[in-house]
Amino acid sequence: MLPFIACLLLPAAVLAAEPAVTDLFRGSGHAPDHTYRIPSLAVTPKGALLAFAELRKNNGGDTGDIDIVLRRSDDGGKTWKPMQVIADFGMDTIGNATPIVDQRTGRITVLAQWNRLPERKLAPGFGEDSRRLYQLHSDDDGMTWSRPENITEQVKQPSWSWLATGPGAGIVLTRGTHKGRYVAGINHRETAGDAPGYYAHAIYSDDSGKTWKSSRTYASRHTNECEIAELTDGSLMLNMRNHGSNRRDRAIAISKDGGETWEDTRWDANLPEPQCMGSIRRATWPSDFKPGLILFSNPASRKSRQDLILRGSLDEGVTWPLAKLIKSGDAAYSHLATLPDGTIAIAYETDRYSRIALTTIQPADLQSAPEVANPDGTLKENAAR
Template sequence: MKHRLLYILLIFSILCAACGDDLKFGPNPGFVIPEEPAEDDPKEDDDLEISYPDNREIVESIVYEAGKDSHIYFRIPALTVTKKGTILAFCEARNTKADFYEGNEEKFPVVPVGSTKDLGDIDLAVKRSTDGGKTWDNMITVVDDYNNTCGNPAPVVVESTGRIYLFWCWGRYPNQLESKFVSSTSDGHTRRVFYCYSDDDGQTWSTQYDLTSRLKKGDWSWYATGPCHGIQKQLAPQKGRIIISANHRDNGNKDNYSHIIYSDDNGSTWQLGGRTEIGGNESSLTELADGSLLINMRRVVKDTNGNDLPSEYRTSAISKDGGITWGKSVVNQDLIDPGCQGAIVNYPINKSLSNTLLLSNAHHSSSRSNLCISKSVDSGISWTTPLVIWSGRAAYSDIITLQDGSVCVIYENGSGKFGKANPNEQISFYRVPPSLLGDKLNL
């Protein structure tokens, strides 16, 4: 009996040492997240024909609103649609200090954690809509890690199975500010890369899987997934490849890059893809009609001392090998941008990839405002701006198409409900139904 007790204590000590204090994910210190899921892949789904109400009206709704759903405010939206046609609207649900918190304290349900908006208690949330974005179900918390940060949602749906993957990044409070990672003063902690998944149309979510050792190089400092939807390639080369856009900073020279994460086995394993030239940041990608990839990026411009300069425009690059290598980055002077995230999608013709691309961003050279949809009919070489969605303060967004041809945008915006207008007051949804595509987007 004595030897058995000693054996149990020895095993317990080994397990404690193995877990260590590296992550402390959640309220249970030492809980280490596994790298690979044990669950089997779901069976393949049959194709479904989806239809949505179309009364020749633009569908507009508020999805998340500051001070609601037990959180101070909401940022960083991402959008996808399931095999069943349910629209999923992801975001960061923040209990941090919003720009408009002071002077409006009584309007918020909790006291913020930390003294900055990007530092502290940030959860990942999703809302579901089964009527084309007119109404939204109650908020579902996908990930909540106490006062730590869980952010940068990047969802993607597997075409054959319907499984919904959600990639995101984790940072420890209070040492996960981007500036601390860049300057190597984050007490040795690192931005970590996770994913989870849903097999029931986004209603419930799996445990969290840590792929940091596989998807992040040791000399990289800052790291972020998306934030926006991912894609699955429809054409060769690498037909069926699932791809998530991401970005990082090299710790040695502090330069910004965009890169990709990919899977060639429906998400069973994930690999690190290629990175673009210096100057890429938050990015979104789409497949072109010839099977190549186009990545469109927030542009980072620096002076000789390494200080950020106004970006003014967006930038893009092409990959001919499924994202393993990228060509020269090109500045898109038709796409003015204040230095903000944006999103891109291929608009299919007769359910096939086309030369028509749509992009959502804050279409302004210096201010986060004027949320627009821009259109290219030559695979991203040139752009026009046919539709203004919100002319006031606006910032991050995502854009997708539905099976019936609708174009959907989710975006941050504000009109001054807490005083001076702020783009982080709410997250709104906008859908152009098929009957209005000609009038609104000349499609």
């Protein structure tokens, strides 16, 4: 049965309609605001919705003069305050904002990555020709932000060149022996040993971000951008971009020790992908004999970045019986957040990276997945009409 999905009684054509959207960030195609990319969302302790992005000032590439910018909504995404820059390293790159919201202390921590050189020229180690990790924080509900702090040597191995946060958001664990731990998805490129390549894992902090450690084991090779969801038994699910293998499915790994180690990686054929970032977030925990709801969004295609679908799982990410078409056609990176009233917010890139849009839907807008997706997880042709 599909709890709370009363909308299944509505005509399929009504359900398949794409929700209304708001432009969060729109690039001009020229300096100083050429392109906005890499959206991430966070809900503050006071209930505000924060939308982070990269401002790529001079072009749409991954390297150059790139800042982290932020917009704030105090009414659930209906209206937005002007954009502010929260991290600027001059002509260098600071990006992949990965927020962690601590409801207990009120602190919002943002992890981010820095580099001066393009990816192909990054060197292993900790110098200015390599990739570094920084964190900054806000103690006033996201109104003002600290100076970025370099945490690279706490979490990086000398043989890694590439090192990237998220993108997406981290979490604060709510149960088990590691309750209160900060955990965020991360990925690196190993340059030494018998199996060089990209690997996803996590970093974590047991002192509210004062110090950080990196996972001792990693997901399989060919895993990259990733996000983490906490499961009801206290284990963690790492949902990862496939990067460099012949598979066009999402990669999954489980940790039973709070992100310190990861079990064998599997590929979820129910979650197709074109090698692109995706977002996994818990919306609700089980209660009153109702299952919890975990959400996942990504371009549901094995060919190209198109057809953004939001999916819902009622069994802790084992199956995905619920779905909603968010954007047919061109769509790339996306990120999810759940507002205090249960509304689901989705930020996503579209129109060939020229803008980042946001839409909100209710959990009841999710429908039976066969109404939206083919058996292989890709978008049904009639769902886009």
